[in-house]
Amino acid sequence: MKCVNCHAVETEETRLPDHQYVDGRFFEAKVKGSVCPKCGVAYFDGPAMEMFDIKIALVLTSCHGLTGKVCRYIRKALMLRVDDFARMLSTDVETVCAWESGSASASETDRTTLMSRVLAKENMYTPGLVEVTTTPVPPENRWLYENPKALASVMAGLQQAREGKLVDGPSSADLTRMLKMFDNENKET
């Protein structure tokens, strides 16, 4: 693939880091992509990005109890509109809307149906486009992950961990330090 930015140069295949946070779970991935050796612009592979969503949906459907946020995430990962999603689960649009808003819960039968649909979709992709790891986020730290600026601090902490400056990722002490950093940044702006 030629670099769209500087046109002339062939990009080199690589694995690009990406992350997502969904309702109490943090997902990190190495996604298939390429990088331009000249200008450094990174290109994510489209199907690999879709597969990241599907891998997340698979983890989420294997957890008991689907929250509204999780239901919505799974529907989006399957690339379905509310009416198509409702039809797939032999229910109506109102019910799906109630699930997604959290005023009603999907049943165990719905969860297993969703899981098999997600699995079927996963099988449509070439294996190995993306490697995903997931960690549960304790309730007291979730606001950090829900805030893009705070999440950037968390990611900086994880990067330090990978460079060997911290052991085993952010500990609660590291998170406390990041919280302080985040508070100071807010004071400055």
Ligand SMILES: [Zn+2]
């Ligand atoms: Zn380039």
